[in-house]
Amino acid sequence: MLAANTQQVPETMAQQLAAFVVKARYEDISAEAVQQLKIHTLDAIGCAIGAMEATPLKALHAHLEDFGGNPLTSLIGGGKTSPVLAAFYNSTLERYLDFMDSFIAKHETCHPADNVMSVLAATEYSEKTGKDFISALAVAYQVQCRLSEVAPARPKGFDHTVQGAYAVASGVAKALGLDAAGVANAVAISGASYEGLRVTRSGNLSNWKGLAYPNMAYGATDAAFLAMRGITGPMEVFEGKGGLMDAITGKFEIDWSKEDLEMVLKTNIKKYNAEFHAQTAMEATLDLRTREKLKPTDIKSIRLAIFDVAFNIIGGGNDGNKQHVKTKEEADHSLPYMIAVALLDGAVTPAQYDAQRILKQDVQELMQKVTVVSDRGMSARFPAEMPCRLEIELNSGKKLAMEKHDYEGFYTRRMSWETVVAKFNGIASQHASELQCAAIVDAVAHLELNGIKHLVAVLNESFVGRLAHA
Numbered sequence: 152m153l154a155a156n157t158q159q160v161p162e163t164m165a166q167q168l169a170a171f172v173v174k175a176r177y178e179d180i181s182a183e184a185v186q187q188l189k190i191h192t193l194d195a196i197g198c199a200i201g202a203m204e205a206t207p208l209k210a211l212h213a214h215l216e217d218f219g220g221n222p223l224t225s226l227i228g229g230g231k232t233s234p235v236l237a238a239f240y241n242s243t244l245e246r247y248l249d250f251m252d253s254f255i256a257k258h259e260t261c262h263p264a265d266n267v268m269s270v271l272a273a274t275e276y277s278e279k280t281g282k283d284f285i286s287a288l289a290v291a292y293q294v295q296c297r298l299s300e301v302a303p304a305r306p307k308g309f310d311h312t313v314q315g316a317y318a319v320a321s322g323v324a325k326a327l328g329l330d331a332a333g334v335a336n337a338v339a340i341s342g343a344s345y346e347g348l349r350v351t352r353s354g355n356l357s358n359w360k361g362l363a364y365p366n367m368a369y370g371a372t373d374a375a376f377l378a379m380r381g382i383t384g385p386m387e388v389f390e391g392k393g394g395l396m397d398a399i400t401g402k403f404e405i406d407w408s409k410e411d412l413e414m415v416l417k418t419n420i421k422k423y424n425a426e427f428h429a430q431t432a433m434e435a436t437l438d439l440r441t442r443e444k445l446k447p448t449d450i451k452s453i454r455l456a457i458f459d460v461a462f463n464i465i466g467g468g469n470d471g472n473k474q475h476v477k478t479k480e481e482a483d484h485s486l487p488y489m490i491a492v493a494l495l496d497g498a499v500t501p502a503q504y505d506a507q508r509i510l511k512q513d514v515q516e517l518m519q520k521v522t523v524v525s526d527r528g529m530s531a532r533f534p535a536e537m538p539c540r541l542e543i544e545l546n547s548g549k550k551l552a553m554e555k556h557d558y559e560g561f562y563t564r565r566m567s568w569e570t571v572v573a574k575f576n577g578i579a580s581q582h583a584s585e586l587q588c589a590a591i592v593d594a595v596a597h598l599e600l601n602g603i604k605h606l607v608a609v610l611n612e613s614f615v616g617r618l619a620h621a
Contacts, residue, residue, distance in 0.1 A: 170331055258303035284603050295315055319371035431457075454522045491520075
């Protein structure tokens with residue numbers, strides 16, 4: 152008689168990740184990380200409010216009015232809909248300006264604040280606390296940033312929404328209070344279903360650049376709700392045949408039992424409304440403009456040396472001609488445009504991406520004088536630094552230069568709460584009154600005390616110049 156096989160089948164990585172998600176507690180997060188999670192939440196909300204009147208958002212709002220769901224969770228600016236549609240709409244608001252936070256690894260860049268609105272919708276739906284929201288958001292940050300470090304998808308032509316599918320599902324499942332089996336199924340369903348292509352951020356850019364992550368978040372949020380209902384997913388989504396490792400990333404390892412909730416401390420806030428890898432170049436441009444009292448009409452040529460990732464994404468290396476700029480999506484992914492408009496306007500804010508501003512002759516001509524090159528030494532220093540050297544030659548023959556290795560907002564030189572509040576007010580005040588801005592800042596500052604109900608209540612109010620939701 153054969154002996155019974157008592158050997159246990161090893162846990163899959165999805166199950167190991169689920170155990171990490173379920174175990175995560177607010178008390179495990181350092182005070183510094185809690186503060187940073189609140190800072191990044193406020194920054195994300197400011198970006199969302201600032202995008203309210205953008206044309207794609209009006210189209211999406213009309214889409215929700217036609218196909219909106221059960222009014223269970225809040226939309227920023229008024230109205231309610233289903234949690235999955237709230238995650239989609241509010242995430243699109245947050246993402247559209249491209250002014251939110253970033254995390255950089257050697258071969259991947261992501262924006263973990265893209266998870267905020269999905270986690271917020273799930274926390275409101277499940278009637279959880281402010282501490283629960285912070286814990287779930289910490290989970291989402293940890294999952295997305297760690298996968299970006301060890302399992303980059305960009306080299307194989309895939310978008311950073313790939314790692315986000317696991318992050319959103321984990322954060323939403325945590326906010327819903329799912330057990331380990333539920334979390335594992337949410338992760339498995341989402342991870343097996345949402346692998347966006349890098350073409351979204353390459354070549355001639357479209358509205359989809361700002362909607363790709365929100366669309367994935369919509370699906371990943373839905374995956375967590377399906378798992379809540381008992382729907383199962385492929386447990387070998389990471390290591391199985393045709394899974395993430397086999398199809399896209401190659402083999403990688405993460406011991407989720409040893410992970411903490413501190414990755415937010417390695418993330419960065421944008422100082423300028425520019426693609427993240429341009430932040431040091433923008434600071435250098437504006438500092439040089441101020442120091443030398445530069446007049447754009449005096450400029451003969453502009454040369455920027457920068458690390459290879461920035462060169463390839465926004466400098467013209469791998470992603471097409473960056474001196475042919477006609478749309479907002481192309482402009483905020485073009486170093487020549489951003490340098491030129493910074494020199495002309497002395498600022499890089501949402502106003503610099505107005506359609507009429509982009510097409511003006513002054514910026515169209517000045518960006519043609521910009522040359523961007525990749526520097527091997529600077530590339531070796533990335534991502535611990537974001538180095539660049541800006542050189543400007545004047546018509547008189549005089550040569551000017553400015554070099555940077557980080558900027559205010561990089562994790563090595565963090566923005567203070569007060570600076571982020573100033574950024575929030577600068578963006579949100581276009582659509583929110585002074586009293587509304589103050590109420591939102593206070594709600595986020597005391598999130599662990601006042602809870603989610605108070606925050607969503609102030610976000611659900613109608614804002615200045617905003618048409619009420621039907």
